[in-house]
Amino acid sequence: MSQKIIINDVTLRDGMHAIRHQYSREQIAELTRLIDSSGSDIIEATHGDGLGGSSIQYGFSKEDEETIIKTAVENADHAKIAVLLLPGIGVIEDLERAHGFGAQVARVATHCTEADVSEQHIGKAAALGMDTVGFLMMSHRTTPENLLEEAKKMEAYGAQTIYVVDSAGALTMDDTRARIALFKEHLSDSTTIGFHGHNNLSLGVANSIAAIETGAQRIDASLAGMGAGAGNTATEQLAAVMNRMGIEHNLDLYKTMDAAENVMKPMMERPVQIDRLSLTLGYTGVYSSFLLFAERAGKEYGVDARDILTRIAEMGAVGGQEDWIIGVAQDLAQEKKVHS
Structure with a gap:
């Protein structure tokens, strides 16, 4: 040092x-x-x-x-x-x-x-x-x-x-x-x-x-x-x-x-802080820039953004694949509908 x-x-x-x-x-x-x-x-x-x-x-x-x-x-x-x-x-x-x-x-x-x-x-x-x-x-x-x-x-x-x-x-x-x-x-x-x-x-x-x-x-x-x-x-x-x-x-x-x-x-438009979504990023190992995309998609499709990030992690997404988020949100919304 x-x-x-x-x-x-x-x-x-x-x-x-x-x-x-x-x-x-x-x-x-x-x-x-x-x-x-x-x-x-x-x-x-x-x-x-x-x-x-x-x-x-x-x-x-x-x-x-x-x-x-x-x-x-x-x-x-x-x-x-x-x-x-x-x-x-x-x-x-x-x-x-x-x-x-x-x-x-x-x-x-x-x-x-x-x-x-x-x-x-x-x-x-x-x-x-x-x-x-x-x-x-x-x-x-x-x-x-x-x-x-x-x-x-x-x-x-x-x-x-x-x-x-x-x-x-x-x-x-x-x-x-x-x-x-x-x-x-x-x-x-x-x-x-x-x-x-x-x-x-x-x-x-x-x-x-x-x-x-x-x-x-x-x-x-x-x-x-x-x-x-x-x-x-x-x-x-x-x-x-x-x-x-x-x-x-x-x-x-x-x-x-x-x-x-x-x-x-x-x-800052949104406080840069540790909340449930940013904590989920670190916990699941998802690229940090996915946060706002997942938050918006969760609201639009009525699903938990944490579930979006967890599914994205399971799929092995890397930086530059933010477009996967909409598809995942749609899938989760459909699954939610089927099980409701």
Whole structure:
């Protein structure tokens, strides 16, 4: 823990999920300035599903991609601006445009067992001279050993940082340690290890600290935990714990507290908190961005959204399969009718 922890703020990307991707240009500018002045090292700014995500499938963002990225770039004095790309949702041309808009960090995300689809995108980001990150989503859905093999692929493609990503907030501290420890032991000494946590089981900060103690050097967080499901690791909470533990970082605790309390929380349309639906996400291991889709479908079809999420988990859904939710809700409604 002697090395200073790099904080990657995801308020303007993962936080997009919690506000239905409706941040305005003015809100993006204000949040970027606050996050930057609070000491975060990297600020990620795209649609919640990354470059190319604004669509009927995932929800249209209020502002276009160029506006989101350029506004973040223009309002950050110190932090690097990052973009997320999920191959198949975003394409290489999207990455090139984002780089042209001023993005310096590229995070290429795949399902935890599908790193092979990222080769061209990681290679292009590295060729562009971007800080290139491999982002292994839903990391609870495979063994630590298999996750390491996928990480090695991303490393070979040119990723300088590899993340264990707890997209469902389903990992325990032991689960987190097991994955980070293998990365630390078997990846190159020059490869940085990152961790992205969600708070669906109330373990966002705990897992982030476990990751740091085991060798992670880059940690994701967001103001007031703003993000999908029960939200991400909250920046202000993480800063307080790191201060208590003597972990070195660049965050200003009071500034993160004030930004979370005075600006972020009033922007929330739905409180980012652990409730019965977000807890179900973590318990069943369902992708955190499914929460609002399941909540809406449950109301529309008169079924319990927890049953939708449980069925989705049984089907093995991964990120990008939100369209399954309507079909599941219809099936549950029909079953309810038959048994009534």
